[in-house]
Amino acid sequence: xxxxxxxxxxxxxxxxxxxxxxxxxxxxxxxxxxxxxxxxxxxxxxxxxxxxxxxxxxxxxxxxxxxxxxxxxxxxxxxxxxxxxxxxxxxxxxxxxxxxxxxxxxxxxxxxxxxxxxxxxxxxxxxxxxxxxxxxxxxxxxxxxxxxxxxxxxxxxxxxxxxxxxxxxxxxxxxxxxxxxxxxxxxxxxxxxxxxxxxxxxxxxxxxxxx
Amino acid sequence: xxxxxxxxxxxxxxxxxxxxxxxxxxxxxxxxxxxxxxxxxxxxxxxxxxxxxxxxxxxxxxxxxxxxxxxxxxxxxxxxxxxxxxxxxxxxxxxxxxxxxxxxxxxxxxxxxxxxxxxxxxxxxxxxxxxxxxxxxxxxxxxxxxxxxxxxxxxxxxxxxxxxxxxxxxxxxxxxxxxxxxxxxxxxxxxxxxxxxx
Numbered sequence: 001x002x003x004x005x006x007x008x009x010x011x012x013x014x015x016x017x018x019x020x021x022x023x024x025x026x027x028x029x030x031x032x033x034x035x036x037x038x039x040x041x042x043x044x045x046x047x048x049x050x051x052x053x054x055x056x057x058x059x060x061x062x063x064x065x066x067x068x069x070x071x072x073x074x075x076x077x078x079x080x081x082x083x084x085x086x087x088x089x090x091x092x093x094x095x096x097x098x099x100x101x102x103x104x105x106x107x108x109x110x111x112x113x114x115x116x117x118x119x120x121x122x123x124x125x126x127x128x129x130x131x132x133x134x135x136x137x138x139x140x141x142x143x144x145x146x147x148x149x150x151x152x153x154x155x156x157x158x159x160x161x162x163x164x165x166x167x168x169x170x171x172x173x174x175x176x177x178x179x180x181x182x183x184x185x186x187x188x189x190x191x192x193x194x195x196x197x198x199x200x201x202x203x204x205x206x207x208x209x210x211x
Numbered sequence: 212x213x214x215x216x217x218x219x220x221x222x223x224x225x226x227x228x229x230x231x232x233x234x235x236x237x238x239x240x241x242x243x244x245x246x247x248x249x250x251x252x253x254x255x256x257x258x259x260x261x262x263x264x265x266x267x268x269x270x271x272x273x274x275x276x277x278x279x280x281x282x283x284x285x286x287x288x289x290x291x292x293x294x295x296x297x298x299x300x301x302x303x304x305x306x307x308x309x310x311x312x313x314x315x316x317x318x319x320x321x322x323x324x325x326x327x328x329x330x331x332x333x334x335x336x337x338x339x340x341x342x343x344x345x346x347x348x349x350x351x352x353x354x355x356x357x358x359x360x361x362x363x364x365x366x367x368x369x370x371x372x373x374x375x376x377x378x379x380x381x382x383x384x385x386x387x388x389x390x391x392x393x394x395x396x397x398x399x400x401x402x403x404x405x406x407x408x409x
């Protein structure tokens with residue numbers, strides 16, 4: 001029994017299709033070979049990928065790809081790679097809210113924060129809002145929170161009103177894409193807070209339904 | 212007239228592409244779904260692969276194993292994309308969020324706790340695969356995930372069976388070591404809290 005034998009039979013060991021005697025030999029080898037233990041861990045990880053449910057191919061995907069070939073300069077592109085929601089493809093419109101961050105941010109309650117923009121979007125339809133944060137240096141471990149007030153929702157997150165996560169911001173422009181829905185005519189406010197051990201920045205924009 | 216000829220030539224290329232790729236499109240999509248955490252990323256990956264294949268149509272026509280060739284392009288594109296995403300911290304944060312999307316797990320019948328665990332483990336594996344080079348990633352994924360035999364990989368790469376086996380074993384060891392390393396076990400960025408108390 002050696003590592004070659006183990007490598008040849010690793011898939012069978014993982015799937016449980018080895019004969020009892022072969023499986024026992026492999027296990028004896030694993031007890032004394034650290035490299036094969038690592039290899040087995042790697043193979044098991046790949047077996048996990050293999051077992052993933054892949055679902056059916058979307059009906060029009062190949063046609064959409066062919067369409068992209070016809071117009072290769074404008075490929076069908078659903079991602080910005082920052083997806084908070086699912087299911088609406090690349091067809092929704094986008095708006096941009098740009099915010100320049102500087103060191104020595106101000107700190108003040110969000111109720112007093114002036115709205116920096118008002119966006120009008122179709123009622124009840126996801127609309128991609130791109131937030132562009134510009135910072136003059138990289139910020140490690142910044143906390144980002146999105147707070148939804150009133151008749152606005154984040155597509156794919158139902159009634160959830162707040163999301164918080166940590167991220168590193170690179171120096172320059174960082175883009176965050178939010179699929180937002182105005183669920184009432186009056187819409188609502190989106191409060192974005194970035195905090196860092198030394199500073200905090202809050203800004204607010206309003207999302208209204210277009211009539 | 213030149214535009215008409217140009218259009219015809221383009222349609223001819225497109226027809227060739229469709230003829231060559233459509234039989235393998237399901238396999239490409241399935242591979243992309245295994246490697247990504249959202250439907251959109253899978254669709255984008257497949258599209259990127261097709262655009263690349265279209266630009267190398269002459270090469271695609273000549274290869275003996277077109278499915279393997281396309282999958283190899285896909286795995287290379289996956290690794291390249293992962294590296295591009297690594298340079299975008301916000302995109303990494305998004306992966307943590309996407310892992311919680313109900314839509315991405317709707318088709319699975321496991322219990323919620325199991326789903327979270329399964330998604331986290333998948334995310335960990337994809338993260339560790341970043342550390343493989345694209346050739347290693349393509350080779351091991353085509354064997355261990357896509358099920359290509361050693362003989363098929365020999366025919367595809369032109370390398371002898373012993374070399375392929377040795378590469379597979381070394382890459383499994385590398386992947387296993389990466390996964391046992393706590394320093395990379397956790398995603399760098401993730402959702403750290405959420406509430407609906409308003």
